[in-house]
Amino acid sequence: MKTVKSQFKFKGGVHPDYNKELAREQPIERLLVPAELVISMSQHLGAPAKCLVKPGDFVRRGQVVGEKNGFISVCVRASADGKVKAVEKRLGPAGGKADAIILDTTEKPEGEAPAVADGPVLPPLDWKTASREELLKRVEEAGICGMGGAGFPTNVKLNPPPGKRCEYLILNGAECEPYLTADYRLMLERAPRIRLGVEIMRKILGGPAVRIAIEANKPEAIKAMEAAFADIDGNVEIVVLPVLYPQGSEKHQIFATVGRVVPEPPALPIDVGCVVENVGTVAAIADAVELGEPLLDRVTTVSGGAVATPKNILAPCGTKYSDLIAFCGGEKEPVAKLISGGTMMGFAVSTAEIATTKTTSGLLLLPRSKVSQYSSQPCINCGRCVRACPMNLNAAEIAKAVESNDIKAAEDAHVMTCIECGACSFSCPAYRPITQFCRRAKNSIRARIAAEKAKAAAAANK
Ligand code: SF4
Ligand code: SF4
Known part of the structure; x- marks a missing residue:
C-alpha cells in the first residue's frame, strides 16, 4: 500500500468556504431511538419499496417493512x-412525496419473544468462506444503497453485467460538500470497518485494484486510512486529491484517481472498469456481513452556525430533523435556511418534520449572516459559469433555454450530463439559479421519456 498525489486535475470546479471546523472535532454520538420515526419507502434511487405493513401492526427492529420493487x-x-x-x-429530504410508515416506538408488543435488537438481525457471515453469491445476497437483503447521496442499490453496482469487469474499486472519502464531516469522522473512528468492507467488496468484484480518494485537507483521515490499510495485500493506493469542489463527484473522482473518463449517459463507471463507493457504504457492507446488521442507522452531520452544538450523529433512518436539532441543543439563533445535505447540492426544506433516509449526510441550519438575499438578474455573458462547470457544459446557454421553456435546446446542449453540482450558480455574479434550471430541464426530459416508453408499451400490448 502506498500514498500518492493525484496526477489528474479536472476542468472547472470552485472553492466554496468549507466551514468544516464547526463539526470536524465532534466524535460520532449515538441518538437513542426517538418516540416517532418516519420511515420512507423511497430512501434509494429507483422504484420506491412496496410497503408491507398497515396501521396497527407491530414491527421489530430489522424487520422488512418495504419490499424491493424492481x-x-x-x-x-x-x-x-x-x-x-x-x-x-x-x-x-429532496422535496418529493413518498409513502412512509409513521412508527410509534413507545408502543411495544406484549408477551412476545425478545426484540430482534437483542441479537443479530441476520446470521453473521464469515466473508472468507462465504461465496461471492452469498455476499452479494447479503448486501441486497441488508438494504444497502450508496450513502454518499446518490442512493444507487449497492448489490447492483457490485454485480457488473456480463462482459464488464471492475479493474478499480474506488473509495470515495472526498466529502467535498461544505460543512459535512460525517465521512471524515467515519474514516477516523471506523477505519478498520472500512478496511473489512474493502476486503469483502474485493472478493465480490474479483480482486480489483483499490484507490482510496481523500482530499488533501483531511490529513488525519489520510493517516487513519494509512494505518488501517498498512498491511493489505495487492494493488492498493491512497490517492490524495487537490481541494476542489466537486472532487467527490463519481465521474471526477474516477478521473482524479485513475485518469479515465466516463462517457455521456447512459454510460456508467463500470464501462471504464470502475466501481465507486462512499466510505459509509463500505462500512455498512462490513456490518451487514460480519455482524448481520442491515442498514438501519447512519451518521448525519448537523451543523451550519445556527445550531447550538454542531454534531455528527448516528441515528436510526427515519429520525425527524426536529429530533436531531433537539439532540444538538436546539437553535442558538434564528434559522434563515434549513438545508437537507450540503450547501452546494443539498435542498432547502421548509419544515423540520422531514425525516432522515439512508442517504442523509447532513442537515444545515444557516443563520441570516450565511444566507444571501439577492434576486436573480439577467445574464451578463461573463462566462464564469462556463469556466466553473466541471462537465464542460455551456451552463449560461442551458439556463437561457430553460428560462424560455425551450427544453429541446437545453437537451441539445447536453443538460442530461449535468451532475447538479451547483458550481455554476455559485460562480454567477447575476445570482441566476442555473442549477435549478438544469434540474427542471432534466425532470422534464425524464418525464417525456417515461411517457414515450409507456405509450410504446401500451401500443405493443394492443
Ligand atoms: S450544476 Fe450542472 S451546469 Fe452547473 S456547473 Fe454543475 S454540472 Fe455544470
Ligand atoms: S455566470 Fe451568470 S451572468 Fe455570467 S454567463 Fe453565467 S449565467 Fe450569465
Missing part, C-alpha cells in the same frame, strides 16, 4: 421496534 430498488427495514400509527405520503 431491479433498481432496495428493501426497507424497520429501524426500531414499534407500532405502525399510519402509512401516508410524506415529504422527503
Whole structure:
C-alpha cells in the first residue's frame, strides 16, 4: 500500500468556504431511538419499496417493512421496534412525496419473544468462506444503497453485467460538500470497518485494484486510512486529491484517481472498469456481513452556525430533523435556511418534520449572516459559469433555454450530463439559479421519456 498525489486535475470546479471546523472535532454520538420515526419507502434511487405493513401492526427492529420493487430498488427495514400509527405520503429530504410508515416506538408488543435488537438481525457471515453469491445476497437483503447521496442499490453496482469487469474499486472519502464531516469522522473512528468492507467488496468484484480518494485537507483521515490499510495485500493506493469542489463527484473522482473518463449517459463507471463507493457504504457492507446488521442507522452531520452544538450523529433512518436539532441543543439563533445535505447540492426544506433516509449526510441550519438575499438578474455573458462547470457544459446557454421553456435546446446542449453540482450558480455574479434550471430541464426530459416508453408499451400490448 502506498500514498500518492493525484496526477489528474479536472476542468472547472470552485472553492466554496468549507466551514468544516464547526463539526470536524465532534466524535460520532449515538441518538437513542426517538418516540416517532418516519420511515420512507423511497430512501434509494429507483422504484420506491412496496410497503408491507398497515396501521396497527407491530414491527421489530430489522424487520422488512418495504419490499424491493424492481431491479433498481432496495428493501426497507424497520429501524426500531414499534407500532405502525399510519402509512401516508410524506415529504422527503429532496422535496418529493413518498409513502412512509409513521412508527410509534413507545408502543411495544406484549408477551412476545425478545426484540430482534437483542441479537443479530441476520446470521453473521464469515466473508472468507462465504461465496461471492452469498455476499452479494447479503448486501441486497441488508438494504444497502450508496450513502454518499446518490442512493444507487449497492448489490447492483457490485454485480457488473456480463462482459464488464471492475479493474478499480474506488473509495470515495472526498466529502467535498461544505460543512459535512460525517465521512471524515467515519474514516477516523471506523477505519478498520472500512478496511473489512474493502476486503469483502474485493472478493465480490474479483480482486480489483483499490484507490482510496481523500482530499488533501483531511490529513488525519489520510493517516487513519494509512494505518488501517498498512498491511493489505495487492494493488492498493491512497490517492490524495487537490481541494476542489466537486472532487467527490463519481465521474471526477474516477478521473482524479485513475485518469479515465466516463462517457455521456447512459454510460456508467463500470464501462471504464470502475466501481465507486462512499466510505459509509463500505462500512455498512462490513456490518451487514460480519455482524448481520442491515442498514438501519447512519451518521448525519448537523451543523451550519445556527445550531447550538454542531454534531455528527448516528441515528436510526427515519429520525425527524426536529429530533436531531433537539439532540444538538436546539437553535442558538434564528434559522434563515434549513438545508437537507450540503450547501452546494443539498435542498432547502421548509419544515423540520422531514425525516432522515439512508442517504442523509447532513442537515444545515444557516443563520441570516450565511444566507444571501439577492434576486436573480439577467445574464451578463461573463462566462464564469462556463469556466466553473466541471462537465464542460455551456451552463449560461442551458439556463437561457430553460428560462424560455425551450427544453429541446437545453437537451441539445447536453443538460442530461449535468451532475447538479451547483458550481455554476455559485460562480454567477447575476445570482441566476442555473442549477435549478438544469434540474427542471432534466425532470422534464425524464418525464417525456417515461411517457414515450409507456405509450410504446401500451401500443405493443394492443
Ligand atoms: S450544476 Fe450542472 S451546469 Fe452547473 S456547473 Fe454543475 S454540472 Fe455544470
Ligand atoms: S455566470 Fe451568470 S451572468 Fe455570467 S454567463 Fe453565467 S449565467 Fe450569465
